[in-house]
Amino acid sequence: MSTQIEQQETETEGEEEETEPAVESPGDQRRATKRQRQAERDIQRETEEASLDDEETVSLKVFRYDPEVEGKQEPRFDDFTVPYHKGMTVLDALIYARDRYDSSLTFRHSCRQAVCGSDALFVNGRQRLGCKTQLSELDDPVRIEPLPHQEVVKDLVVDMEHFYDQMEAVEPYFDADELPADDLEEQRQSRENREKVKMSTRCIWCGACMSSCNIAAGDNEYLGPAAINKAYRFAMDEREGENRKQERLRIIEQEHGVWRCQTQFSCTEVCPKDIPLTEHIQELKREAVKNNLKFW
């Protein structure tokens, strides 16, 4: 991104100034540099915004909220006009707005390639990954909000604790009944079995599905699509063995497990990794019923 390169340049300029022989104290010098940079930035912003007139731009309406700053405790929407370039994503636009206009704009992001799962946002009325959503496919203005049904910490950052709790409740780690005698021996999976769990392994814990789920919104104890999908990934893994599978089924077949799914397909529709969540939940329901029929 051009933003960052320019930033680096200003930083190196600053360093150069500091190496010059100093008459003033280092503190004065720093403050002067800071003032200068601030002035530069103001001019830069003005010229930039003025120059945007003859450029293609995107307007963002971004949800803002900061419980720690008086005057920002009332949720509001801020408008940003950002120059558009081909291939630009929602995350790119947010980064631009933060770096050029308002450094207090807060949102999570890391890998920028739909792997880390940090930047699930509510964009134009739908849960999407900021880094995977092209601005070109959205209507202007682009309305960006934090994920619904989760508590907002600040701006676009939501509290993911409950989501992680639900994920951990299904014991999301490989745990075979029997380990190979030799610790270093591989635990190989058949190709067919790998195919079966393939889609479910793609989850990046972004929480988009959970946020889209009507039932998870009402019933706080519901495991939610992501956690059930995790359970599916291991319950269907043949290497774990029958005992472990029974334990896993017991977790998902509790009252607030799979039975709460009402097959609205919201999760399947918003999943940025195209995991067929509803299908997996339904399969686990049938699996649990079949399993219990043996005991009835």
Next chain:
Amino acid sequence: MAEHYSSFERGGRRWLFQRLTAVFLIGVLAFHFMLLHFVNHAADITFAGTQARMGQWSYFATMWLFLVTATFHGVNGVYNALINQGISGSQKTAVKYVLVVAGLLLVAQGTRVALAMNGLI
């Protein structure tokens, strides 16, 4: 969280029964509508006609099963809807008993009505 899980929840059983009754109800409800609105016009219903139909044991049995399955399906559906809303604790227990009692009363009253139509009472 794992310690909250009881080893055998009835959620699965209710889920299955909801579907099994659904299959039965699809057929019987459609039949009920056809018979009492198209074959026999609703406005022409008389006690004599009802009695003639209910006099057949197969019809009587079907209607009684219809009553029981519909009550289960409906009451269980309401219960599920409320759990989906997130009710819990004493509220949930209260709702559960109210619904069970309402369901039982409905089946009891329905059975009395059916027997009256059949001419046994």
Next chain:
Amino acid sequence: MSQSYNRGTVEDFGRWREFSAGMWAWIFHKFTGWVLVGYLFTHIAVLSTSLGGAELYTNTLQGLEALLVVRFLEVGLLAVAVFHILNGIRLLMVDLGVGLEAQDKSFYASLVLTGAIVVASIPTFLGGPLA
């Protein structure tokens, strides 16, 4: 989920314009379900007149059928029942894992079919003398 403040329409059903087929299907199924279970209780209550003798039963039913409102309500009930049946079949298919990719289309199909069946039944329901 607990909220530190009200985010307004971000959270609630005010966003119905953004609902997808599956959500609509769920809302309609739930609504029709409530109507049907409500009707079940009313139905048994009305039929209970049979306990008071043949005449009371016949008079009550025919008296109700003589009201135009009741005829219209019956058309409504038919619509509700037909949708609940058709979408119920759709949900059973979803439970069996059949045709999950077409779940939105099957919802639209059940809506259209409900409409068609109701329209075709209106003459039978509203027709006939009000006595």
